[in-house]
Amino acid sequence: MNELETVFNHFDANGDDKISADELDNVLWSLKSGVSPEDLHRVMEDLDTDCDSFISFTKFAAFCRSDASTDGRSSEFRDAFDLYNRDKNGLISAAELHLVLNLLGLKCSIDKFHDMIKSVNANGGGCINFEEFKTMLTTSKNCGGTTNGSIH
Secondary structure (H helix, E strand, O other): OOHHHHHHHHHOOOOOOEEOHHHHHHHHHHOOOOOOHHHHHHHHHHHOOOOOOOEEHHHHHHHHHOOOOOOOOHHHHHHHHHHHOOOOOOOEEHHHHHHHHHHOOOOOOHHHHHHHHHHHOOOOOOEEOHHHHHHHHHHOEOOOOOEOOOOO
């Protein structure tokens, strides 16, 4: 199973091959990143492209593989950045990536996350800012080493 399917299945708690608003909310709360009902509704509207009140794997994968520079997607990428930026310092460390992705069921070594950050970190400081994060989403390699362009 690829990483994207693993994350999707973590969100899809009841195994019905779709993510409901409640399932999305539960995962966000488990990551200690609860969102307001308004923000949850906005995210569901953005991802639920066929208006069936669910996020299918196809919709989820399309969102995760979309280009980070796409106009109109900035708020979604900011939300993702904020989810990883656990200490709210405006930067994401390898440890923060490791923590969140482990909570989502993706098991990679901390060294892989250091490599992911190093590949896009312009100043070499070991942490990435929002712009570097967007670059990483579309150019990073998954735990197996292949480029997948997903949010991981």
